[in-house]
Amino acid sequence: xxxxxxxxxxxxxxxxxxxxxxxxxxxxxxxxxxxxxxxxxxxxxxxxxxxxxxxxxxxxxxxxxxxxxxxxxxxxxxxxxxxxxxxxxxxxxxxxxxxxxxxxxxxxxxxxxxxxxxxxxxxxxxxxxxxxxxxxxxxxxxxxxxxxxxxxxxxxxxxxxxxxxxxxxxxxxxxxxxxxxxxxxxxxxxxxxxxxxxxxxxxxxxxxxxxxxxxxxxxxxxxxxxx
Numbered sequence: 572x573x574x575x576x577x578x579x580x581x582x583x584x585x586x587x588x589x590x591x592x593x594x595x596x597x598x599x600x601x602x603x604x605x606x607x608x609x610x611x612x613x614x615x616x617x618x619x620x621x622x623x624x625x626x627x628x629x630x631x632x633x634x635x636x637x638x639x640x641x642x643x644x645x646x647x648x649x650x651x652x653x654x655x656x657x658x659x660x661x662x663x664x665x666x667x668x669x670x671x672x673x674x675x676x677x678x679x680x681x682x683x684x685x686x687x688x689x690x691x692x693x694x695x696x697x698x699x700x701x702x703x704x705x706x707x708x709x710x711x712x713x714x715x716x717x718x719x720x721x722x723x724x725x726x727x728x729x730x731x732x733x734x735x736x737x738x739x740x741x742x743x744x745x746x747x748x749x750x751x752x753x754x755x756x757x758x759x760x761x762x763x764x765x766x767x768x769x770x771x772x773x774x775x776x777x778x779x780x781x782x783x784x785x786x787x788x789x790x791x792x793x794x795x796x797x798x
Contacts, residue, residue: 621740623787625739626737635695638789647706653697660696671683698722705720706718716772718751720748722747723744727741
């Protein structure tokens with residue numbers, strides 16, 4: 572009589588193991604070992620990159636200062652500044668890794684943080700220097716918010732050049748996307764009291780597309796002959 576529960580338990584365990592065995596291991600791609608992590612092939616998998624004819628150093632120079640003052644960008648985001656990867660304001664490896672592991676997943680930033688530092692040699696950083704540049708947007712889940720902000724990493728990498736002309740791929744990655752959810756009570760730099768309720772958010776497609784469109788407009792003015 573005591574064997575019945577034991578037999579039933581054994582059958583349940585075997586059934587569970589059978590179900591687990593049917594789940595395929597995540598692979599890093601063709602030829603990768605089973606269960607290996609996906610390689611950092613795309614820095615912005617949720618939006619299409621921009622590919623422009625020109626070397627990475629030329630593209631970086633062409634879109635740094637002109638992008639900062641571009642009307643297409645200023646109309647969408649105020650108080651933004653562009654710096655290159657050598658500037659102290661550009662996030663270092665530790666900052667990238669830390670912010671890629673925030674409470675809300677940011678897959679494009681996690682992929683970017685895993686890149687070899689040499690792969691970021693021509694990258695630019697578009698950041699808010701005003702401290703209060705918020706704008707309305709549509710979040711990844713489709714909800715609309717009135718006060719959203721983030722900085723942007725502009726990742727430049729070589730693209731295939733079938734005709735022999737150098738091409739540069741430009742990916743835009745949102746850095747620390749967050750929303751202002753209003754006021755709450757908490758402890759701030761001046762002690763307890765009301766403060767802004769700033770929360771982490773998932774990256775959007777809308778804002779990355781806006782930045783890519785602004786870059787495209789700038790490059791069309793700065794490098795029209797090379798496109």
